[in-house]
Amino acid sequence: METLNSDVKDFRQANRLSTPRLVKTAQIVFSATFVSAGSSRGGSVSEQLGARSLSRAVFADVRAGILSGAYAPGSKLSPKAIATAANVSLSVVREALTRLAEQGLVVAEPQLGFSVVTLDLEGAQDLNRVRVLIEGAAVKDAIDHADVEYETRVIASHHRLSRTPQWADEQSQTVTEDWARAHAQFHAALLSACTSPRLVEMAASLRETAELYRRWSSTFNASRLRRDVAGEHQALMQAALDRDADLCSRLAGEHINKTTELLTYAVELHEAETDGPTAVSGGA
Structure with missing residues (x-):
């Protein structure tokens, strides 16, 4: 009976000691995996979040310009000009324009680029x-x-x-x-x-x-x-x-x-x- 109690005590002690180690190990593995995934997508997590935030800002700005008439129906949209004006990368602008195309406000055509939808x-x-x-x-x-x-x-x-x-x-x-x-x-x-x-x-x-x-x-x-x-x-x-x-x-x-x-x-x-x-x- 005394041996059994001793074994139980040893098991509990080992479990108490191992649990924090297991948690710490899991945190390290998760962190390494998350950083690795971010790197494989091309850039740190903070950089990706920053790019998405900039894309949303450009999206909102161009959308407001289209709805207000600042960009006339059927007019061409120059990603380079928009990127220069907003001080962002071309990839950020293209992502924003692609979203606007999904909403039906912009037309994207191969070789021709982006333009404001023509009102019919x-x-x-x-x-x-x-x-x-x-x-x-x-x-x-x-x-x-x-x-x-x-x-x-x-x-x-x-x-x-x-x-x-x-x-x-x-x-x-x-x-x-x-x-x-x-x-x-x-x-x-x-x-x-x-x-x-x-x-x-x-x-x-x-x-x-x-x-x-x-x-x-x-x-x-x-x-x-x-x-x-x-x-x-x-x-x-x-x-x-x-x-x-x-x-x-x-x-x-x-x-x-x-x-x-x-x-x-x-x-x-x-x-x-x-x-x-x-x-x-x-x-x-």
């Missing part, structure tokens, strides 16, 4: 037709299942939108990023009680695709056509609060279609001024 009026009209159908169905379902929490989200998002400055520059009619976010949040709130996640996801995806068209069309709003955007949002909020699903759906469709109307007007005006078809045709 027929494509914009088709996109908006689908948006009217999807968002109309989603907002109807949302209102049918609305409650006090839904109303709170709609009111709060509308309040933020109405208090956020829309224009960064009154001369160029550039939409601020804060207003763009508040605008997206308001429309998301209108659909937030919809019981179909897939319908909401489709509506959000189509809205993101239409963002370039909508931003570009806004440049014609104040200077060419009078549009009461704030009034449209107020009417949408009130219809939702009144639980009038049919009215809210119809207003949402009209709100979406205003973008295409502005673009159609802009294209026709350009053709009339130049006596020929315009090279720019876009929307939403």
Whole structure:
């Protein structure tokens, strides 16, 4: 019995001594493996994180330039010029432009490089037709299942939108990023009680695709056509609060279609001024 107790004691002692060693050994092995993996990918972990951060910054900057119209539809994008301006490597710029191509804002062509997507009026009209159908169905379902929490989200998002400055520059009619976010949040709130996640996801995806068209069309709003955007949002909020699903759906469709109307007007005006078809045709 005494021998058995002694063996147990020796086992416990050995286990206590070996556990820290095992942990330390595991830490060393993990660290060596992690560093080795980072080296095999070409650069330290900190360098890789730095490159990703720079790529995100370039992505955001070029995206904002495209949406604001600083980069015109169809214009060439020079990775070298962007890299020089941002003081980053060409690989960082190419990664950012590739991501923008995945979002449909940039076109990447072999031998030709990168360019801003050309805005297509027929494509914009088709996109908006689908948006009217999807968002109309989603907002109807949302209102049918609305409650006090839904109303709170709609009111709060509308309040933020109405208090956020829309224009960064009154001369160029550039939409601020804060207003763009508040605008997206308001429309998301209108659909937030919809019981179909897939319908909401489709509506959000189509809205993101239409963002370039909508931003570009806004440049014609104040200077060419009078549009009461704030009034449209107020009417949408009130219809939702009144639980009038049919009215809210119809207003949402009209709100979406205003973008295409502005673009159609802009294209026709350009053709009339130049006596020929315009090279720019876009929307939403």
